Amino acid sequence: MSQRLKDRVAVVTGAARGIGRAIAERFASEGARVACLDVSAGRIEQAVAEMQAAGHNVRGYVVDVSNRAAVRAVFERIEVDFGAPIAALVNNAAWIRYQAPQDIDEETLDRMLGVGLKALVWTLQAALPQLERSGHGAVVNICSTAAVRATADSMAYCAVKGGVAALTRAAAVDFGRRGIRVNAIAPAFVPTAAALANFNGAAVTRRTESTPLGRLAQPEEIAAVATFLVSDDSTFINGELIIADGGRANAAL
Ligand SMILES: NC(=O)c1ccc[n+]([C@@H]2O[C@H](COP(=O)([O-])OP(=O)(O)OC[C@H]3O[C@@H](n4cnc5c(N)ncnc54)[C@H](O)[C@@H]3O)[C@@H](O)[C@H]2O)c1
DSSP states (O other), X not given: OOOTXXXXXXXXXXXXXHHHHHHHHHHHHTXXXXXXEESOHHHHHHHHHHHHHTTOOEEEEEOOTTOHHXXXXXXXXXXXXXXXXXXXXXXXXXXXXXXXXXXXXXXXXXXXXXXXXXXXXXXXXXXXXXXXXXXXXXXXXXXXXGGTOOOTTOHHHHXXXXXXXXXXXXXXXXXXXXXXXXEEEEXXXXXXXXXXXXXXXXXXXXXXXXXXXXXXXXXXXXXXXXXXXXSGGGTTOOSOEEEESXXXXXXXX
């Protein structure tokens, strides 16, 4: 494995499982020191123990990323713990429910927006001074093809991810002036435990068959794009939404 992120401090939110965990592992394999944030204490403790056992330089932090004060405090602690400013931030955490428009309730919508969109404002605010001081500052927001394509019962999810795409463009303007790049990745269906809880059986088969590559993405393939976007291999890419969907959005299959 190359060492494109050697000694850099990286933060990955929602790192206990799924795509976030794959990103944390890939960053660590590339030489980064990774702060793994998650709201689930049990899951992050176990995931971090497994990653450490595999030789990765990772630490776990329990935090609800939708809580501004908690985010600020944990980002300050990360700099102290690692002894260096954060150079890479991946906003991956999400809490997702698919509901028919008439069934969307206030509590569900608030939580989806809180974790999936509001949290990005808090982490960007908290990380800004550190990203700037690091000299390599780069942010990746995990968006979704839901930002550009809709499916049934996805009104709230599309609103969250459409917001992430727009926020990414806006942040790229403001942060770009400080030498920090902000980009997003839009995966289509990735068969993580969370995704399989929302879709299974025929819905998964349909998604597989309508993908030109004839298969679904693995979390590691999204992690590879995230690695490129925080590395010095993408130093002039800023404000982009990279679609990583095996060609599905462009196909009429
Ligand atoms: N899996 C897919 O099909 C797919 C497709 C497109 C985009 N995405 C996006 O990829 C990201 C990861 O998806 P996944 O399938 O790996 O999800 P996941 O549910 O497996 O992982 C999300 C993690 O975020 C954590 N989390 C939830 N609320 C939190 C909070 N308030 N604070 C901190 N952490 C919190 C969870 O505990 C969990 O570990 C999400 O942003 C999702 O929208 C996923």
